[in-house]
Amino acid sequence: MSAILEQLAPESTLADDRYADIRRRAHQRLMQHGFPDLKTEAWKYTSLKLLEKRELSTASGDVVASPEALPFSADVIRFDGGLVDEAPTNLPAGVRLEPIDPVELVNLDYGDRAGAMAWLNLARFEQAWKLVIESVLDRPLVLAMTLPEGFSASVHPRLKIEVASGAEAVLIEQQRDHGEGLVNIVQDIELQRGARLRHVISRRNAGSVWVQRTRVSVAADADYRCCALELAGRLVRQDLAVHLLEDGANGEIDGVAFVDSRQHVDWHTAIDHEVGHTNSRESFRILADGSGVGVFNGRIHIQRGADDSHSDLNTANLLLSENARINTKPELEIYAEEVTASHGATIGQLEDSALFYLRSRGLPVDQAMALLKFGFAAAPLEQAQPAAVREWLNADLHSVL
Template sequence: MSTLTKQTKIGSLIDFPAKGFEAARSQAKEAFEIQGLPGTKTEEYKFTAITKKLEQQLNDVTMAEPFEVTPDMVNSNLFKGFDGDVLVFANGHFQANVSSQIEGIEISLLSNNSDTPIGKIAKPEKDVFCAINQATFTGGLFISIPKKIQLEKTILFMNFTKISAGQVIQPRIWIEAGDFAEATFIEQAINLTDVTFFVNKVVEIKGGHNTHLHYYRLQNEGSNAIEVSNIETDIQQDSTFSSVVISLSGEMVRNNLSLNLLGSNSEGNMYGLYLLNGKTHVDNHTNVDHTIPHAESNELYKGILADHSRGVFNGKIFVRQDAQKTNAFQQNNNILLSEDAVVNTKPQLEIWADDVKCSHGCTTGQLDEEALFYLQTRGIGKQQAKGLLLYAFAGEVLEHIKHEAFKTYCTQLVEDRLGAKL
């Protein structure tokens, strides 16, 4: 067991009182005691010394309280063209008074649904920060989409942050979708402060048969954010789940994204783009578990790193013995724009079945000088040509965003970062 347990500032979070889910909280505390906080010798956090970062940056660890969010704040922060429903959070706490009233589905505080099996999908023994969240979160959000309900409007999670230095935000969301249900979720953060803070988030998604779910995330909280997110999904027969994560900023960010394919003809798609500069550190850990025959997964993560930034990609695909006829594809590609930028990439396959089609790979390099020269000979300036090439590299991920207004918004952010506009 790690020595970095609750005697540390971050470890002291485990003692914060929280009501409800007594059995689940007890299980989480036990998992925390067994694992301890990850040190430099913890394999899963080998390249991301987040415990050290938290101990250095957070002086007085306390839970952040909610604050007032006005309708004007919500409306002024909506990206252009969005016409869906908005669920608002203030320091991780759901704000019903400024959120949309969505007909046909149930939305309530997770604490009011104490029979919800939290921790059964995002298991606390898999990641210690998941255990900390499960043991100490308050409130949380419960979303239930009944059978055959196909939501025409997208649901936007708008997360406002306004806290003092050293505070911790612990959002928790449970989403369950019945058979033949369809929904799209977008997650966006609005940071109203310039101090260092810690976000420890857990989202559990339970899909039924023939459900079709999309989950898009934009990480652009600013250079002072330290974040760990655990998002885990179960999907059943004939279902699809697609995720796109766009990471643009953060002092240190760890994204744990897991997908469990539990039925035949199910399909999981996981895409990510990280554009890093300064000293930003982003670590994407993905896990796809094929448990049943005739399922498919596709995974593509791309990174563009400048200055002293660091990227980490660790993707795991498990194909269980019974999961014959599996198709699983994984790729991680990176471009380094600076000699000081670093990327650590580790795609992994663990296959126990013999009738499968699986592949994985990674590349790390620099811009194609011949392509850059070609554009310059066509009258395009060097910086603009560089931006266009980088955008062409990044655009393959952006194309997987099916919500047009959000895709346009993310495209503009990427173009501005890369200087790619014509």
């Protein structure tokens, strides 16, 4: 991986500003440990060698692309080429976007657990923003990131999201790619006591490599629910870790990913019950066609003393061609006794009997197969709220299938 290090992390180009010391320390850690390869357990199905073949610039350029129109009312924060030009002034009441103080950013550094791409982000980020939600929002808040055609930059957005005690929001990440660059995102989401966050990820990629690490902290009686639609591109890696820190914390993840030829998507999730009287649930589905590759690794960790924790993990996967591959692994790691926990995993194909039934009712084979695929894939999206957001996700899924 030395070629990737030379391309993405030359020390001579580190920015010299108030974050300079943070960048240098992150760069040193990255140089010490290097990038993951196929011998690294968490990356054994996903190679980053594609980055060695690309000449990535360090600037996003002047070309911007407008985000797709949304079929519902929302407040939008735009990230052009991965960057916010300046803090928006038209945010709804109870929402602030401001730069992160260097001292606070140091506290978000998780040492060796962060991983190479997170260290790369910390060494290379141009902006570090904090989004604060302090009220109950009456319409969704959208983080719209659109990469234009010809995009070949390496960008490293960094964002901390705080949802204050008693606040509620629907937060949508609308990510659209038309280029061949690298987007390496690090997010920290903090839900304070009694907060509610519905987190929607809608990603449709082209040729860019897209890596995102999201860490969620859930306090007492707070509720975090993620719903993801991954219409994969050339290479996508998503790490999502949810930490249930106090009594009454709840964490849920629902997602579906579709991959076709020359596409690769890798989702790694972890839900950590750090104390008892906490609840979690996860459902994830992958559909793989052509020569596409799908990877899912879901982990539930119930720590010692976290009695009266309850969790359920299920992954179902559909192979649509002989050359497609799906690697899936659910994990339960339990150190407490008074808990309920379950997990399950399946990999299968479309049932001939179901296809025959639809054909016998007059549907052409293409429509019949599309209907079966949609019925399988849409189940996790039923958890998306409000209804207008769910219909928008279903429409995107339907257009691909």
